[in-house]
Amino acid sequence: MTDRIALFLGALVAALLIADYALFDWANTLFLARKMLVLIEWLAFWR
Template identity: 55%
Template sequence: MTNKIAIGIALVVLGLLAIDVFLFDWSNTLFLLKKTADMIEWMAFWR
């Protein structure tokens, strides 16, 4: 991965987070974080 691609991906992620903050008050990010925590807990159970 080149630096240009990494910077582009970082800008896209930061842009999506900014949209979530200003339009949805962190609701989408919070939902994804909760589901990720549930998935990690579920995977740890099967380990």
């Protein structure tokens, strides 16, 4: 991965987080965080 691609992806993630905060009051980020926690717990069970 080049520096240019990494910077673009970082800026994209930052922009999406800012948009989620401004438009939806962290609703989407919180939803994804909860689903990620469930996935991690499920994977830990099968380890």
